[in-house]
Amino acid sequence: MKAITIKDIAKKCGVGVSTVSRAINNHPDISEETRTMIMEVIKESNFVPNKSARNLKLLDTKTIAVLIKGIDNPFFQNMIKVFEEEIQDRRYSFILHRVDSNQDEIEVALELIKEKRLKGIVFLGGNFSHQEEKLKEINIPFVLSTIAIAGDVDKNLYSSVCVDDKNESEKVVNFLCNQGHTKIAILAAGKSDQSISKLRIQGYRNALIKRNIPINENLIRHINDNENIQIIENGYKLMKELLASGEEFTAVYSISDSMAIGASKAILENGKRIPQDYSIVGFDGLDITYYYNPSITTIRQPVEEMARETTKILFDLINKKTQNQHRVFQGELIERESTSELNR
Amino acid sequence: MKAITIKDIAKKCGVGVSTVSRAINNHPDISEETRTMIMEVIKESNFVPNKSARNLKLLDTKTIAVLIKGIDNPFFQNMIKVFEEEIQDRRYSFILHRVDSNQDEIEVALELIKEKRLKGIVFLGGNFSHQEEKLKEINIPFVLSTIAIAGDVDKNLYSSVCVDDKNESEKVVNFLCNQGHTKIAILAAGKSDQSISKLRIQGYRNALIKRNIPINENLIRHINDNENIQIIENGYKLMKELLASGEEFTAVYSISDSMAIGASKAILENGKRIPQDYSIVGFDGLDITYYYNPSITTIRQPVEEMARETTKILFDLINKKTQNQHRVFQGELIERESTSELNR
DNA sequence: TTGTATGCGTTATCAA
DNA sequence: TTGATAACGCATACAA
Numbered sequence: 086m087k088a089i090t091i092k093d094i095a096k097k098c099g100v101g102v103s104t105v106s107r108a109i110n111n112h113p114d115i116s117e118e119t120r121t122m123i124m125e126v127i128k129e130s131n132f133v134p135n136k137s138a139r140n141l142k143l144l145d146t147k148t149i150a151v152l153i154k155g156i157d158n159p160f161f162q163n164m165i166k167v168f169e170e171e172i173q174d175r176r177y178s179f180i181l182h183r184v185d186s187n188q189d190e191i192e193v194a195l196e197l198i199k200e201k202r203l204k205g206i207v208f209l210g211g212n213f214s215h216q217e218e219k220l221k222e223i224n225i226p227f228v229l230s231t232i233a234i235a236g237d238v239d240k241n242l243y244s245s246v247c248v249d250d251k252n253e254s255e256k257v258v259n260f261l262c263n264q265g266h267t268k269i270a271i272l273a274a275g276k277s278d279q280s281i282s283k284l285r286i287q288g289y290r291n292a293l294i295k296r297n298i299p300i301n302e303n304l305i306r307h308i309n310d311n312e313n314i315q316i317i318e319n320g321y322k323l324m325k326e327l328l329a330s331g332e333e334f335t336a337v338y339s340i341s342d343s344m345a346i347g348a349s350k351a352i353l354e355n356g357k358r359i360p361q362d363y364s365i366v367g368f369d370g371l372d373i374t375y376y377y378n379p380s381i382t383t384i385r386q387p388v389e390e391m392a393r394e395t396t397k398i399l400f401d402l403i404n405k406k407t408q409n410q411h412r413v414f415q416g417e418l419i420e421r422e423s424t425s426e427l428n429r
Numbered sequence: 430m431k432a433i434t435i436k437d438i439a440k441k442c443g444v445g446v447s448t449v450s451r452a453i454n455n456h457p458d459i460s461e462e463t464r465t466m467i468m469e470v471i472k473e474s475n476f477v478p479n480k481s482a483r484n485l486k487l488l489d490t491k492t493i494a495v496l497i498k499g500i501d502n503p504f505f506q507n508m509i510k511v512f513e514e515e516i517q518d519r520r521y522s523f524i525l526h527r528v529d530s531n532q533d534e535i536e537v538a539l540e541l542i543k544e545k546r547l548k549g550i551v552f553l554g555g556n557f558s559h560q561e562e563k564l565k566e567i568n569i570p571f572v573l574s575t576i577a578i579a580g581d582v583d584k585n586l587y588s589s590v591c592v593d594d595k596n597e598s599e600k601v602v603n604f605l606c607n608q609g610h611t612k613i614a615i616l617a618a619g620k621s622d623q624s625i626s627k628l629r630i631q632g633y634r635n636a637l638i639k640r641n642i643p644i645n646e647n648l649i650r651h652i653n654d655n656e657n658i659q660i661i662e663n664g665y666k667l668m669k670e671l672l673a674s675g676e677e678f679t680a681v682y683s684i685s686d687s688m689a690i691g692a693s694k695a696i697l698e699n700g701k702r703i704p705q706d707y708s709i710v711g712f713d714g715l716d717i718t719y720y721y722n723p724s725i726t727t728i729r730q731p732v733e734e735m736a737r738e739t740t741k742i743l744f745d746l747i748n749k750k751t752q753n754q755h756r757v758f759q760g761e762l763i764e765r766e767s768t769s770e771l772n773r
Numbered sequence: 774t775t776g777t778a779t780g781c782g783t784t785a786t787c788a789a
Numbered sequence: 790t791t792g793a794t795a796a797c798g799c800a801t802a803c804a805a
Contacts, residue, residue: 102776142781378721447786
């Protein structure tokens with residue numbers, strides 16, 4: 086069974102293909118009469134235009150793609166909604182494209198740009214340890230959102246929106262120190278991570294160093310390199326190991342809320358109390374941290390505002406109202422039940 | 430700056446376009462020599478073939494699309510991984526396409542079929558209250574996965590994989606009854622829902638009716654129609670209302686784990702204990718139910734196996750090894766800390 | 774207001 | 790083993 090095309094419709098209607106095309110695309114230069122007639126036939130015939138053909142022909146497509154690495158990250162879900170709203174409000178169409186963890190997001194972007202004639206791209210998540218050369222190949226506006234870029238890259242080549250991971254991390258550790266904690270464990274990503282995990286560990290170290298608190302390397306715990314910090318179980322396992330190790334500590338800082346949940350469970354299963362025996366802090370500000378029992382102290386990233394700013398910068402770039410920009414947001418430390426003063 | 434095409438590459442290499450095409454697509458009838466030469470030039474020039482043109486020309490594309498409605502549903506995340514694996518194992522390419530809650534998934538499917546020359550489709554999530562007519566328009570194999578189809582539709586028109594929502598729901602309520610509970614509240618989706626929520630409420634009713642336990646309509650609580658059962662907060666609010674209403678009950682059955690979490694928090698915030706004051710059961714089998722404190726009794730849907738079976742049926746259909754099939758999986762009741770015998 | 778013809782960038786057929 | 794050329798389905802410049 087051959088697929089139905091615009092030609093078939095034209096034939097059925099006794100008109101030319103261009104007239105059908107005009108009807109479909111709401112062109113003004115067509116009589117209302119023939120338009121409705123054509124649309125009628127189209128509906129009857131269940132005709133659906135072929136987008137590939139359309140994209141091939143068009144050189145101007147008002148569409149934005151969001152390339153997301155780690156679509157299972159609950160942290161991104163609210164951002165996606167904002168992207169969709171903001172983009173559609175501006176009469177652009179929105180494409181959400183998932184990129185696999187072992188795919189190169191720039192390659193994917195390059196393909197998509199050609200295929201869909203994109204006007205702009207948002208890169209959401211991932212490490213982005215790319216060469217400048219690669220970045221330069223992207224010849225349309227793009228913004229890196231919540232991505233820590235590894236290495237030295239010319240800031241004029243890209244725009245970005247994120248929180249200052251190092252600084253926010255320092256904030257967390259300072260908070261714990263202010264409560265009297267000095268033996269603070271940190272649950273981090275794989276050892277070879279060069280992205281947010283690395284930055285947050287740096288913040289952890291900085292905070293301790295500034296207070297002359299000795300750093301116990303045994304309290305810096307990593308999951309495996311092929312594992313994900315968004316998996317609750319990984320925090321759970323890490324904490325079980327830490328507890329079993331006999332290493333002394335009074336507080337735990339998990340670089341993700343998900344692992345903080347897992348860690349909490351491990352602590353509770355060991356018959357210990359939160360926060361009386363161990364204080365625990367997460368990072369991200371997921372909803373679940375409020376609903377967990379006990380509720381979990383965390384750094385909330387202002388995800389909606391960040392998403393909004395991302396699209397704003399992107400459209401400013403598209404409309405040539407701005408050069409590449411880098412916007413750094415503040416996180417908000419939300420104190421909850423999982424942390425308390427250390428009683429010595 | 431005009432985009433670079435296969436013609437430019439051909440010119441640069443001093444060969445014809447068809448030779449370049451052959452090089453790109455690993456055709457056998459080309460000398461290794463020219464192949465490497467061409468690939469070299471392609472790399473240097475950063476040439477990326479245009480997929481729209483490719484899809485337009487091709488009539489045989491080994492690709493499967495998964496159309497997912499409710500991508501923020503944590504329940505689907507593990508399934509997606511399985512789909513990707515299974516599909517790629519069979520040397521097909523995998524497209525994950527998100528469909529918005531107010532979009533018609535069949536329209537989207539029809540567009541995608543034409544655009545990408547799909548070989549098969551998986552519909553994941555959503556209500557699917559479609560006419561038979563619409564279903565018939567889809568002229569390639571497809572499977573509905575974890576979708577409750579509303580109304581009477583000829584089973585020969587589609588394949589499906591799901592759990593028996595009504596039956597599993599009955600299982601939950603029976604379990605609570607066996608523990609001595611008779612005043613059981615249920616937290617459900619919006620009143621006008623015609624999908625899983627409706628079925629699970631039916632199961633709830635059936636279980637009670639079979640035991641001659643009177644049904645208190647005030648214990649059947651609905652969220653708003655425009656709200657989502659995957660949002661923790663919705664369970665929280667619903668439970669707050671229920672507690673404030675003064676209606677008596679000893680157990681709560683939430684039709685989603687997410688709402689069960691929210692409900693648990695509401696109970697705990699009210700100074701009540703789980704399960705001593707209220708038993709609570711969820712549905713889905715999300716990881717978080719294990720990690721929550723207390724851990725939550727739930728019905729686990731065997732998501733991985735269901736995803737695997739979905740792809741199996743789909744490929745059997747593609748390879749004409751089978752007619753349309755309907756596979757119903759059993760859920761597994763996992764008893765945890767959130768439920769206990771009622772002490773009167 | 775409408776129809777004809779051309780080209781978008783690829784792949785496949787055919788001839789060389 | 791190669792190259793020229795005809796589609797694929799649509800939008801549009803141009804002619805009518």
